[in-house]
Amino acid sequence: MGHRDVATVGLGGPVGSGKTAMVKRLVPRLDDAGYNVGVIANDIMTQADAEQLQASFEGRLPEDLVAGVETGACPHTGIREDPSMNLAKIDEFTERHxxxxxxxxxxxxxxxxxxxxxxxxxxxxxxxxxxxxxxIPAKRGPGVTQADLLVINKKDLAPYVDADLDLMERDSERVRGEEPTVFTNCKTEEGIDEVVDLIERSVLFA
Known part of the structure; x- marks a missing residue:
């Protein structure tokens, strides 16, 4: 069994945007829905995120289905230019599970x-x-415009940073067309069910 026999969902975004928090919310829902889930955390020179996720999922996921990949270079390297380390880790997952x-x-x-x-x-x-x-949406970065799903996280902080959520929604629709955008708050889990639903409909039910 290889990579093409298992669905893969990539989570990208700037430092501090809430990617790890998002993974922590997605895994229990997918697991409770009956899916067998693996997790890979990329970082440049550390296993910190992977270790944090292993602790979070202890007793829920097998320990060998939560792993870290140290790219040793720009994060783009491991997810875009040369994804071989991640692909090898996925193959390890599927061979064991x-x-x-x-x-x-x-x-x-x-x-x-x-x-x-x-x-x-x-x-x-x-x-x-x-x-x-x-x-951020109006800047039209490739991550924003090319992603299958744009997640605008930490919506609860908007009043404290003078962020206009309506503006972000309009700009997202303008630059992304019909591709979905979801506002989330990982602390309260607002919007997480919608994200899971999109993942299911896009890659698990397909």
Missing amino acids: PDLDVVLVESGGDNLAATFNPELADYFMFVISVAEGDD
């Missing part, structure tokens, strides 16, 4: 140009934070 349904691949913190190689991710989510500025 042939009933695996989906692997979430979290990129290291990156900028608005981050995108996933289609050989690595069947479905690409780009996560931004309201705290980064309400002009």
